[in-house]
Amino acid sequence: MIPIRDSIPCNTRPVVTWAIMAICAVVFLAMVWMPDRMAQHFLSLYGMVPIRYSNPRWAYDYGLPPDHYLSFLTSLFLHGGWLHIGINMIFLWIFADNIEDLMGHYRFLVFYILCGLIATYTQWYFSQNLVVPVVGASGAIAGVLGAYFFRFPEAKVLFVLPIFFFPLIFEIPAIAFLGFWVIMQLQEVFDAAMFGGGASSAWWSHLGGFAAGAILHPLFISRTPATADETTDDPPS
Numbered sequence: 001m002i003p004i005r006d007s008i009p010c011n012t013r014p015v016v017t018w019a020i021m022a023i024c025a026v027v028f029l030a031m032v033w034m035p036d037r038m039a040q041h042f043l044s045l046y047g048m049v050p051i052r053y054s055n056p057r058w059a060y061d062y063g064l065p066p067d068h069y070l071s072f073l074t075s076l077f078l079h080g081g082w083l084h085i086g087i088n089m090i091f092l093w094i095f096a097d098n099i100e101d102l103m104g105h106y107r108f109l110v111f112y113i114l115c116g117l118i119a120t121y122t123q124w125y126f127s128q129n130l131v132v133p134v135v136g137a138s139g140a141i142a143g144v145l146g147a148y149f150f151r152f153p154e155a156k157v158l159f160v161l162p163i164f165f166f167p168l169i170f171e172i173p174a175i176a177f178l179g180f181w182v183i184m185q186l187q188e189v190f191d192a193a194m195f196g197g198g199a200s201s202a203w204w205s206h207l208g209g210f211a212a213g214a215i216l217h218p219l220f221i222s223r224t225p226a227t228a229d230e231t232t233d234d235p236p237s
Helices: 015-033 036-046 050-054 056-061 071-077 082-103 105-126 138-151 174-195 203-219
Strands: 002-006 156-163 166-173
Touching (some): 002 082, 015 036, 015 082, 015 105, 036 071, 050 056, 050 105, 071 105, 082 138, 105 138, 138 174, 156 174, 174 203
Antiparallel strands (some): 002 156
16 A cells, blocks of 8 residues: 555645655665665665674674664665665655644654664564664654554545556545554564564564654644644634
């Protein structure tokens, strides 16, 4: 399911959201232009490789400093492919502006980074022997989704569902859309635990970020949320 838009108006310009998207895009394009070997080393150095911190000998053998904890942050701005960054930026574009509107720019930035760090740590905790870099904004975005789930449950989300070659468009409440998203993450975690695999996506990061956003977002709210019926052009009554 790929969201297209939501029904909640935004009363301020989400400049932090735009800045995060711009940084992710610039870093990704820079990596596309790098030679393959350099790009792989860049991902290993600035992506979060779990075994690097649970097995220092492995880190030394591969030329990676085991105490380089900055990767828990920098990994949030790296992506592994066009589809990866494309889907993440769509989710960020649609859901983050309203949360930034609620929190204000500076609070939202702290909230976003904090959720991302918690998400990355959660992924490390549950996959300490993983030898591939964990990268992507999805853990931090999951924190945004956790906040959105509780602040705008009745908002409408328009999304496209590709069926073979025919894209079908639906509109459902945000609580249903995001609830289904959480169920999908839980299903993937269960499948990985029961049948192995699961390294292709950071499912634990998604769940950790969502939980962090759901729990922590009230501490960052600075104004009353808008409703789906409100518009910024209405005159005061």
